[in-house]
Amino acid sequence: FSAVAPNAAKTAPSVDPVDKSMTSLPKETNAFDPTAGENAALQRNNKNEVWLPQRARPRRNRKSPAMRGMVRENIVTPSNFIYPLFIHDEDFNQPIPSMPGCERHSLDSMLREVGESYALGVKTFVLFPKVPDELKTNMGVEAYNPEGIVPRAIRMIKAAYPDTIVCTDVALDPYSDQGHDGVVEDGKILNDVTIHQLCKQAVCQARAGADVVAPSDMMDGRVKAIRDALDAEGFTDVSILSYTAKYASAYYGPFRDALDSHPGFGDKKTYQQDPANGREALIEAALDAAEGADMLMVKPGMPYLDVIRRLKDYSPLPIAAYHVSGEYAMIKAACEKGWLNEKDVVLETLMCFKRAGADIILTYYAKQAAQWMKDDGLY
Ligand SMILES: NCC(=O)CCC(=O)O
Numbered sequence: 001f002s003a004v005a006p007n008a009a010k011t012a013p014s015v016d017p018v019d020k021s022m023t024s025l026p027k028e029t030n031a032f033d034p035t036a037g038e039n040a041a042l043q044r045n046n047k048n049e050v051w052l053p054q055r056a057r058p059r060r061n062r063k064s065p066a067m068r069g070m071v072r073e074n075i076v077t078p079s080n081f082i083y084p085l086f087i088h089d090e091d092f093n094q095p096i097p098s099m100p101g102c103e104r105h106s107l108d109s110m111l112r113e114v115g116e117s118y119a120l121g122v123k124t125f126v127l128f129p130k131v132p133d134e135l136k137t138n139m140g141v142e143a144y145n146p147e148g149i150v151p152r153a154i155r156m157i158k159a160a161y162p163d164t165i166v167c168t169d170v171a172l173d174p175y176s177d178q179g180h181d182g183v184v185e186d187g188k189i190l191n192d193v194t195i196h197q198l199c200k201q202a203v204c205q206a207r208a209g210a211d212v213v214a215p216s217d218m219m220d221g222r223v224k225a226i227r228d229a230l231d232a233e234g235f236t237d238v239s240i241l242s243y244t245a246k247y248a249s250a251y252y253g254p255f256r257d258a259l260d261s262h263p264g265f266g267d268k269k270t271y272q273q274d275p276a277n278g279r280e281a282l283i284e285a286a287l288d289a290a291e292g293a294d295m296l297m298v299k300p301g302m303p304y305l306d307v308i309r310r311l312k313d314y315s316p317l318p319i320a321a322y323h324v325s326g327e328y329a330m331i332k333a334a335c336e337k338g339w340l341n342e343k344d345v346v347l348e349t350l351m352c353f354k355r356a357g358a359d360i361i362l363t364y365y366a367k368q369a370a371q372w373m374k375d376d377g378l379y
């Protein structure tokens with residue numbers, strides 16, 4: 001701001017009459033003693049107000065709701081949201097204690113939730129299945145059962161709401177008896193064998209009508225392999241939303257409660273990124289873009305806003321942020337205690353994702369936030 005004079009008092013144009021004595025100041029401003037050294041720059045303007053001569057006053061752009069609206073740099077709309085839905089093959093809904101307000105939906109309830117969200121402007125969904133233990137295997141073969149719960153759910157949604165965007169999770173963890181995102185051998189998560197399975201899973205989802213497949217496994221090279229597999233089956237229009245920078249995070253705990261998918265042994269640090277590394281996300285982004293990803297995701301969200309910004313500056317592809325289960329649970333817990341205002345803190349959080357560079361926000365608050373925005377007359 002070269003326009004700001006460092007010592008405005010010396011360079012300010014003279015305004016008269018200026019009563020240097022300030023004897024007639026309003027009561028509240030009597031604390032400003034114009035004769036005291038620290039207030040030497042204070043003057044009075046020709047309306048008899050205390051005046052610190054200065055030209056740049058950023059507060060002018062904040063002086064009214066209309067002014068703030070005019071200069072606002074970012075907006076969030078329900079069309080930016082992807083709403084994750086947990087589903088299971090039961091005829092009842094199962095609340096998830098660590099995610100108050102979320103539940104494992106029956107397919108009928110899922111369809112109602114989709115319809116209600118759609119009416120509020122949320123048109124994109126991602127499905128996460130809770131799979132019964134007896135269907136879990138090391139190879140995760142249930143992941144590409146065309147009669148499995150995810151393909152059935154996709155067909156239901158697309159039949160009832162053809163204009164929705166249905167995204168699917170491509171990863172083995174919900175189907176793995178090891179609780180890992182890949183096939184396990186001798187305690188190791190096999191990269192290339194896993195990719196073979198992921199390709200079958202992605203094609204199965206595309207056949208059921210998925211609009212976007214979202215590989216969340218962090219195996220190397222899977223985006224190219226999935227792109228090739230989809231294309232070979234004629235699904236050139238099915239998009240890939242890659243979990244590009246997915247960190248080995250403790251914030252996924254409640255999600256694993258929701259799917260009953262905690263790792264059976266060890267952790268996911270040999271495939272998910274080290275939370276200490278930001279620059280490394282650029283390697284993943286370069287590879288995913290070169291391999292044919294249509295959109296890049298950072299996960300988790302709030303603690304990784306710097307990574308969102310790095311990817312945004314690095315790649316012209318749309319950037320998605322996943323506001324994950326642990327972040328949701330933290331807000332819920334504090335709000336249940338009355339320590340935070342839920343609506344204000346959620347809408348601020350979602351805006352912060354936008355400001356950091358996210359075009360797309362995956363959030364369990366999608367429907368609620370859209371409702372709040374509607375109540376406020378925003379959209
Ligand atoms: N693929 C999805 C996850 O791994 C976890 C998301 C969350 O914690 O909300």
Ligand SMILES: [Mg+2]
Pocket residue numbers: 218219220221244284287288
């Ligand atoms: Mg990768």
